[in-house]
Amino acid sequence: MRRTVPLALSLVFCTDVQAQGQGQSHYSPYTGLHDGQWLLDLCDPPDDASNRGERGETCMSYTLGIHDGYYATITAQLREAARAGHSTNASLICNERQMTLYELRMLVIKYLKAQPNLSNRAHHYVLAALRMAYPCVRR
Secondary structure: OOOOHHHHHHHHHHOOOEOOOOOOEOEEOOOOEEEHHHHHHHHOOOOOOOOHHHHHHHHHHHHHHHHHHHHHHHHHHHHHHHHOOOOOOOOOEOOOOOOOHHHHHHHHHHHHHOOOOOOOEHHHHHHHHHHHHOEOOOO
16 A cells, blocks of 8 residues: 655645746745635646646645645534534534545635635635635525
């Protein structure tokens, strides 16, 4: 069994993807966080990029980590609310079906390309794409 996820996750934090044609970094050494342009360059590199496949795999690992981290946090919050006797639907994302990593990647790329400004932190765009695609319907 191949163990590619740890390598892919380490690439997320060690890779400094340059903006196409701009020659500028989209990584802040002060916060250790990347912006939306970095995520778009990572998830949708040019066709002639020599590391296109590696970037795609790293993108899928990054977006899956944000997705899973979000659900782990919401699950913990719901458990705490239940222990305190409160009933709540804290989740803003309600995806009832299984999504492939490729579908998650394509969802994020589509959302990123529709944004006029990609200066916010990369993880915000992953969560916003999921919220837009799978909003919770309040009853």
